[in-house]
Amino acid sequence: xxxxxxxxxxxxxxxxxxxxxxxxxxxxxxxxxxxxxxxxxxxxxxxxxxxxxxxxxxxxxxxxxxxxxxxxxxxxxxxxxxxxxxxxxxxxxxxxxxxxxxxxxxxxxxxxxxxxxxxxxxxxxxxxxxxxxxxxxxxxxxxxxxxxxxxxxxxxxxxxxxxxxxxxxxxxxxxxxxxxxxxxxxxxxxxxxxxxxxxxxxxxxxxxxxxxxxxxxxxxxxxxxxxxxxxxxxxxxxxxxxxxxxxxxxxxxxxxxxxxxxxxxxxxxxxxxxxxxxxxxxxxxxxxxxxxxxxxxxxxxxxxxxxxxxxxxxxxxxxxxxxxxxxxxxxxxxxxxxxxxxxxxxxxxxxxxxxxxxxxxxxxxxxxxxxxxxxxxxxxxxxxxxxxxxxxxxxxxxxxxxxxxx
Numbered sequence: 490x491x492x493x494x495x496x497x498x499x500x501x502x503x504x505x506x507x508x509x510x511x512x513x514x515x516x517x518x519x520x521x522x523x524x525x526x527x528x529x530x531x532x533x534x535x536x537x538x539x540x541x542x543x544x545x546x547x548x549x550x551x552x553x554x555x556x557x558x559x560x561x562x563x564x565x566x567x568x569x570x571x572x573x574x575x576x577x578x579x580x581x582x583x584x585x586x587x588x589x590x591x592x593x594x595x596x597x598x599x600x601x602x603x604x605x606x607x608x609x610x611x612x613x614x615x616x617x618x619x620x621x622x623x624x625x626x627x628x629x630x631x632x633x634x635x636x637x638x639x640x641x642x643x644x645x646x647x648x649x650x651x652x653x654x655x656x657x658x659x660x661x662x663x664x665x666x667x668x669x670x671x672x673x674x675x676x677x678x679x680x681x682x683x684x685x686x687x688x689x690x691x692x693x694x695x696x697x698x699x700x701x702x703x704x705x706x707x708x709x710x711x712x713x714x715x716x717x718x719x720x721x722x723x724x725x726x727x728x729x730x731x732x733x734x735x736x737x738x739x740x741x742x743x744x745x746x747x748x749x750x751x752x753x754x755x756x757x758x759x760x761x762x763x764x765x766x767x768x769x770x771x772x773x774x775x776x777x778x779x780x781x782x783x784x785x786x787x788x789x790x791x792x793x794x795x796x797x798x799x800x801x802x803x804x805x806x807x808x809x810x811x812x813x814x815x816x817x818x819x820x821x822x823x824x825x826x827x828x829x830x831x832x833x834x835x836x837x838x839x840x841x842x843x844x845x846x847x848x849x850x851x852x853x854x855x856x857x858x859x860x861x862x863x864x865x866x867x868x869x870x871x872x873x874x875x876x877x878x879x880x881x882x883x884x885x886x887x888x889x890x891x892x893x894x895x
Contacts, residue, residue: 571664572638572781575656577689578670579682580645583728585614585621587670587762588640590770591777592623617644620652627781638781650689657721659697666722666780673733673761676744677839680832683725683748687755690718716755723757723805724776730763730800738798743838745797746813747831753808754828758787761800769800 576584621642628635641656643649657665669686671679699720725748727733733741752759760776762769779786787804794802795812810827816834820826 570634570636570783571661572636572783573657573661573665574638574640574668574777574780575653575665576640576642576668576670577649577653577686578645578668578726579672579675579678582645582670582672584642584645584668584670585617586764587668587726587728587773588623588642589614591774592625592640594774617642619644620649620655625781627778629782636782647685650686653689653693654696657693657697659699662694662697662699663720664783666724666777667718668724668726669757670726670728671748672729673727673744674729676733676736676740677842679727679744680747680751680835680839683751687716687718687723687751687757690721690723691716691755694718694721718756722780723755725752725757725759726773727759727761727801728763730761730769731765734798734800740838742797743816743831743834745801747835749795749801749803749808749813750810750824750828750831752803752805753810753813754824756805758805759801759803761802763800766800769802772802 576588578584623640625638625640626635627638639661641652643652643656657667667690669683671683673679727748733744736744748759751757760769760773762773764770776786787806791804791807792802793804793807794800795808810824813827813831815827816830819830819834
């Protein structure tokens with residue numbers, strides 16, 4: 490290697506100074522043939538790993554690694570722990586905005602036109618028209634192991650229930666959190682929507698034949714909810730609380746106690762959130778982060794907020810039917826009776842409104858009898874004339890049949 494060096498071939502042997510330099514150069518340790526710098530080592534390591542992965546995929550073509558990569562779009566490896574979060578709820582309740590604020594906390598959420606230049610960026614919030622999927626990888630400190638969290642969002646309204654079977658795989662039921670988002674700016678629709686989604690989750694567990702917890706009290710004396718949704722975790726979010734907090738104090742009380750009683754019956758937690766209330770949004774972020782890392786977020790030290798004139802935070806197990814009480818003038822009873830009484834009280838304060846959204850929901854459900862059309866005199870006259878012609882033709886046809894038989 491020393492002889493092939495261009496710097497040594499240009500040296501003159503007649504010069505004493507150059508010969509002394511050549512001796513000093515000879516004394517320097519020359520790299521051996523097997524010497525490699527750090528970049529060469531990295532390159533060789535990458536080549537080795539690519540060759541190993543290629544051999545693995547070729548040997549497992551009939552059902553090995555290649556199938557795993559097709560089944561999991563996020564590319565989860567066997568070493569990754571997985572968690573699952575499914576957002577469901579009312580149409581226009583803000584599910585997409587809540588997911589966006591958690592996944593892209595450094596960006597400000599916006600409408601469908603958010604993004605660069607107002608034309609919609611890559612992470613802009615758009616209306617959800619089908620099942621949407623995102624994922625994150627979470628690790629703690631310098632840990633090599635990470636947790637893969639799947640985020641699903643179903644379309645708004647009752648039609649989104651058909652996608653829950655896809656979003657909640659049987660293998661991840663124990664590590665799945667279902668987030669039911671209500672729109673508190675439409676208080677007359679919240680209770681019906683909440684009951685619908687809770688029953689849909691209950692039916693999903695039945696369809697998947699997931700074992701339900703025993704009705705007997707555990708070692709701590711705590712009895713599971715009557716319609717417990719375990720092992721799923723259910724979090725009910727009352728979104729747009731800033732539009733509801735201006736309501737009368739008695740209306741807020743009825744709404745809070747109705748939602749609390751329903752959540753007790755199904756074993757769900759309740760949280761009010763709003764874009765203008767950062768403390769509650771931070772609480773939601775903490776819950777989702779701990780769930781993503783498979784860490785329990787519900788402990789004895791978890792704070793609760795039961796005052797109806799403020800944003801509620803009622804973790805499951807930290808509320809009781811006795812603490813809620815019964816509406817004035819109602820008879821006492823157990824958990825089921827308390828739910829019924831508060832639902833009746835809620836309908837007194839928030840009677841169902843014939844809004845455009847409700848009419849559209851009935852139309853999508855196929856309730857044609859509920860459609861109210863404006864009268865059209867010319868069209869109605871044409872329809873009546875056509876019906877008379879049909880009746881006349883039917884009479885003539887019947888007369889011809891009688892004459893032919895004679």
